Amino acid sequence: MSSISTLINKDSSIEILKALIGFDTTSYKSNLSLIEAVKSLFESHSIFVIVDYSEDRNKANLFASTGPIEAHGVLLSGHTDVVPANKDRWDSDPFIADERDDKVYGRGSTDMKGFVACAIRIMCQASQQKLTIPLHLCLSFDEEVGCLGVRNILPKLPTLMKTPRFFVIGEPTSMQIAIGHKGKAVYQAHCSGENGHSSMAPNYRNAIHVATQVVASLVDSQNELARSGQRDDKYDIPYTTIHVGKIQGGTALNVVSDSCTIDYEIRHIAEDSLDTINDIINTNLQKHAYSQYANIQFMNAYPGLSTSHEHPELKFLKSLLSDDTTVGKIPFGTEGGLFSQTFDSPIFVCGPGSMEQGHKPNEYVEISEMDKCDLFLENLLKQLQ
Structure with a gap:
């Protein structure tokens, strides 16, 4: 070169x-x-x-x-x-x-x-x-x-x-x-379950099912922010967004998963605080039966x-x-x-x-x-x- x-x-x-x-x-x-x-x-x-x-x-x-x-x-x-x-x-x-x-x-x-x-x-x-x-x-x-x-x-x-x-x-x-x-914050949700044979799946907690409840709470939170959150019309999407980018879990179809992780991000306008957004997410998550089995960790952010x-x-x-x-x-x-x-x-x-x-x-x-x-x-x- x-x-x-x-x-x-x-x-x-x-x-x-x-x-x-x-x-x-x-x-x-x-x-x-x-x-x-x-x-x-x-x-x-x-x-x-x-x-x-x-x-x-x-x-x-x-x-x-x-x-x-x-x-x-x-x-x-x-x-x-x-x-x-x-x-x-x-x-x-x-x-x-x-x-x-x-x-x-x-x-x-x-x-x-x-x-x-x-x-x-x-x-x-x-x-x-x-x-x-x-x-x-x-x-x-x-x-x-x-x-x-x-x-x-x-x-x-x-x-x-x-x-x-x-x-x-x-x-x-x-x-x-x-x-x-917008600012950006990245999170990872660790969802825990119990291993077991899929023929007896109802006897075990499936980590992937836990993850679906986390995703549902994130979708509900996104809809809430779009409907009633702060707005800045100078953006093409004028409100704070929540995006699930990756889900990883399970080992085989016939095994109940004991672990699943979700990577998601928040892209927030200046008028929305991360604390308020996370409170909304947590409130929606608490509506689900498996909420206690999801551990959300902050990963990274920039303003x-x-x-x-x-x-x-x-x-x-x-x-x-x-x-x-x-x-x-x-x-x-x-x-x-x-x-x-x-x-x-x-x-x-x-x-x-x-x-x-x-x-x-x-x-x-x-x-x-x-x-x-x-x-x-x-x-x-x-x-x-």
Whole structure:
């Protein structure tokens, strides 16, 4: 594979993207080869860069900065990990970029190595300019499995830079501006039963039957929230949602199951508190006979994002984009909510591509979207000089 350092000399975010796709950074794998390549590139441009390793040193975040450290700058943010790709369902190798039909195909092309490529390009260009306002870049790991990696570097960022004027999280929004998204909490319900022969099934408690009562309580709670919960009409689905994503239990058809687990998530609007939602779920669960045999455990969460529509930096950001740029909210989560817990700065989500293409076979980003992102970042760079 060509090095990113060589590719950047072509001044092309498309070529950088192709190189990034070539790094298989599926979340359960290491991202170190990508991070080390970006680090070497930035060091060759005299850009300040640190690598923030995970505890097992198998993965890492990266922070880079160029410009005067004493000033309040702008931070660009992206994640380096991607979701798994089943090669049998792709028309081309998901980890070899394929440019055709004015698109670049490959895992992560939209979510979100397209933006990362544009950000790398603009950081290198910025390093050649005399800036009065610094430009920062933060790249993270394990965003796709719960925004885990960025939590490792967040406490260190205030020592590396002054509070930024604003953040741009480059998740795919078709280059529109998002100022909010729902928070997410993940839970696992452990349902217990008793092993026995299926010919005598009524004599035993079936863990799968316990699980069905948990699912029923979650469905009832979802219906209640949709009917009478808080609403935010800026979302396509304007209420808090509860989703069961996985059920696992049983060993054989003729064996009564003694164990079953359910993985479910809550995606909540800002006006709904998790405590209230969990109270609703628990109340509905208590209506079922087997409720005492379900043990619900909290697994992971990230907060929602809510940036004021009246913030003056929003007007500045819009001035860097096309005249028809819209402002709204997105259904998927980002690391923005976590940044907002550390910094009192406005946080915007804006990046090339559409999440309609994310997490699917034959994922792609349109080259025209990459061009729009390049122009946006070039306009931003002019304002930092």
